[in-house]
Amino acid sequence: GEDVEQSLFLSVREGDSSVINCTYTDSSSTYLYWYKQEPGAGLQLLTYIFSNMDMKQDQRLTVLLNKKDKHLSLRIADTQTGDSAIYFCAENRLGDYKLSFGAGTTVTVRA
């Protein structure tokens, strides 16, 4: 398909793990990114993974990449109320000089 796809909503209990999934489009994509957007703010880069990697861990964040299925996931351990936000998956296709974004997953953390 042409678009980066994400599920639109995720509700998680505080302290649990969140898993946000994304399907990207291009096997030649070099870098894949996760951005966070809080209300009224710009995009905050959370983490990125190079396409020749399978996994990347950064504190509470774990990114898994399945190149065969073009599937990317972001796991947030011990989810906190401050993690409530919209999370965007994005890909950078080789030679494109741009990011192609998914529609964003709204994560709501409930007490």
Added chain:
Amino acid sequence: KAGVTQTPRYLIKTRGQQVTLSCSPISGHRSVSWYQQTPGQGLQFLFEYFSETQRNKGNFPGRFSGRQFSNSRSEMNVSTLELGDSALYLCASSLAESVNYGYTFGSGTRLTVV
């Protein structure tokens, strides 16, 4: 280290007018790109500049234009504004010349067209 600075933060314009938005990248970053964010269309790529050269352009009408100056600061212009141009316009800067492994975004300019 200062982040990406976009000015102004908010703008209200009337249909038919034109508007210029400004972006100052992180010091040392030579790539600047622009995105439009709307509830209906999500995040859409407008254009990207590196060393004053436009390297890529998104699928927007010619009313949308941009440029980059020798100090890497960038401006985008929208002429003959339409109601549908109301959006959050985001600027991002990056260090790398080719593969961009770190795009840093500004807080955006919220444009409202009435």
